[in-house]
Amino acid sequence: MISFCTFTIQIMGMEKDMEQLFQEKIDKEIRIEPKDWMPEKYRQTLIRQISQHAHSEIVGMLPEGNWITRAPNLRRKAILLAKVQDEAGHGLYLYSAAETLGISRDEMYEQLHSGKAKYSSIFNYPTLSWADMGAIGWLVDGAAIMNQVPLCRSSFGPYARAMVRVCKEESFHQRQGFEILLTLSRGTEAQRRMAQDSINRWWWPSIMMFGPKDDESPNTIQSMKWKIKRFTNDELRQKFVDICAEQIKILNLTIPDPDLKWNEEKGHYDFGAINWDEFWQVIAGNGPCNKQRLDARKKAWEEGAWVREAATAHAAKRAQRLAEKRA
Amino acid sequence: MKQYINKYYYGDYGEGKNGAADISASGKIQHEWPLWEVFIRSKQGLDHKHVGSLHAADAQMAIENARDVYTRRMEGISIWVVESKYIHASNPDDAATLYDPANDKAYRHPTFYDLPDELTHI
Numbered sequence: 001m002i003s004f005c006t007f008t009i010q011i012m013g014m015e016k017d018m019e020q021l022f023q024e025k026i027d028k029e030i031r032i033e034p035k036d037w038m039p040e041k042y043r044q045t046l047i048r049q050i051s052q053h054a055h056s057e058i059v060g061m062l063p064e065g066n067w068i069t070r071a072p073n074l075r076r077k078a079i080l081l082a083k084v085q086d087e088a089g090h091g092l093y094l095y096s097a098a099e100t101l102g103i104s105r106d107e108m109y110e111q112l113h114s115g116k117a118k119y120s121s122i123f124n125y126p127t128l129s130w131a132d133m134g135a136i137g138w139l140v141d142g143a144a145i146m147n148q149v150p151l152c153r154s155s156f157g158p159y160a161r162a163m164v165r166v167c168k169e170e171s172f173h174q175r176q177g178f179e180i181l182l183t184l185s186r187g188t189e190a191q192r193r194m195a196q197d198s199i200n201r202w203w204w205p206s207i208m209m210f211g212p213k214d215d216e217s218p219n220t221i222q223s224m225k226w227k228i229k230r231f232t233n234d235e236l237r238q239k240f241v242d243i244c245a246e247q248i249k250i251l252n253l254t255i256p257d258p259d260l261k262w263n264e265e266k267g268h269y270d271f272g273a274i275n276w277d278e279f280w281q282v283i284a285g286n287g288p289c290n291k292q293r294l295d296a297r298k299k300a301w302e303e304g305a306w307v308r309e310a311a312t313a314h315a316a317k318r319a320q321r322l323a324e325k326r327a
Numbered sequence: 328m329k330q331y332i333n334k335y336y337y338g339d340y341g342e343g344k345n346g347a348a349d350i351s352a353s354g355k356i357q358h359e360w361p362l363w364e365v366f367i368r369s370k371q372g373l374d375h376k377h378v379g380s381l382h383a384a385d386a387q388m389a390i391e392n393a394r395d396v397y398t399r400r401m402e403g404i405s406i407w408v409v410e411s412k413y414i415h416a417s418n419p420d421d422a423a424t425l426y427d428p429a430n431d432k433a434y435r436h437p438t439f440y441d442l443p444d445e446l447t448h449i
Contacts, residue, residue, distance in 0.1 A: 035418070082399075089395070089397075089399060092381060096379050096381065105382060308359075311388065312360065315385035
């Protein structure tokens with residue numbers, strides 16, 4: 001019993017040293033790789049963040065998938081297909097990165113399907129018109145890029161590498177979205193109205209994507225220290241608002257915020273109060289499409305079960321035949 | 328007892344992880360598809376480089392999936408896949424004993440040798 005206690009104390013003492021060494025590495029901008037020692041909390045935080053990000057990519061395919069068959073022409077359809085395929089790819093890069101931390105793919109799916117894991121609240125809003133493909137590309141992907149570019153320098157190597165690929169591909173997503181809105185904004189009065197309506201619906205949910213205000217985001221300080229996060233939610237949100245407030249001028253449309261105006265003193269745009277009640281409601285599962293999205297994922301998983309099993313059985317049979325041939 | 332230190336000895340994935348899917352006596356599949364590491368040659372003349380991993384039932388499916396996941400924008404002209412369980416990796420705890428000895432052998436580098444400036448083509 002005594003020896004057991006000593007052992008534990010030694011291990012705990014070592015843990016403290018390890019944690020110090022770990023922080024020194026982070027401070028020196030040395031990337032952490034999967035086999036390196038890391039605090040359990042760092043591992044857990046990353047698993048949560050990366051898997052949540054992966055789930056967002058996969059669930060994010062649903063609102064856009066809704067419009068593939070109804071794209072207005074072949075060019076738009078091909079682009080939308082490629083974009084949705086990219087989202088699938090991004091989900092896969094990210095699931096792989098999370099798996100290096102010791103969680104299995106099936107566990108992550110299980111967490112998504114049971115509602116334990118979250119995904120970006122934005123995908124719980126419906127896509128009601130074709131213009132929404134434009135607003136999603138411009139605003140939703142724009143906000144995502146704002147979040148993701150700093151993640152290319154995340155302290156965790158596999159996550160940073162995945163994000164480099166994601167960011168490279170994401171830029172076409174945003175540009176194609178703006179192009180859709182630009183085309184509509186130069187079209188008929190009905191098309192202009194459709195574009196404006198879409199921006200009206202997507203603007204506020206997009207700026208909520210950056211997450212709660214800094215003083216209500218308790219994990220931010222530790223995540224910044226570990227360089228999992230490089231900027232705070234409010235910093236990124238402000239950057240995004242500043243950029244969009246200028247870009248909207250090219251569309252000759254308006255951002256649905258009467259309080260949005262340039263503040264000479266601050267060198268930034270001021271903007272109106274965010275409806276945080278709505279944000280927390282959507283996170284809690286009460287958004288317009290939460291149930292629909294999760295049901296679609298669960299259905300895909302359940303109806304794909306026989307394919308997964310058949311492929312495994314086929315591979316086993318083929319391996320066996322090969323072995324027999326060699327014998 | 329709480330486990331304080333996690334070590335991952337093989338690949339990036341930890342020893343606990345079973346590679347190949349296996350089928351129990353009842354015929355029910357127990358595990359997810361095995362994990363494969365993907366290596367891509369971006370163009371003729373360059374090495375294959377590790378790009379990530381994916382799950383697939385067998386090598387052929389792993390290559391097909393790698394084509395879709397990792398080469399959507401002409402990133403490659405050749406793909407290697409290897410099941411992750413076959414990758415053996417050095418332990419980061421051994422880094423000092425493995426790599427530090429190279430530090431004090433500066434004479435292995437051409438700049439170590441101080442030679443007259445007029446000496447050319449060397």
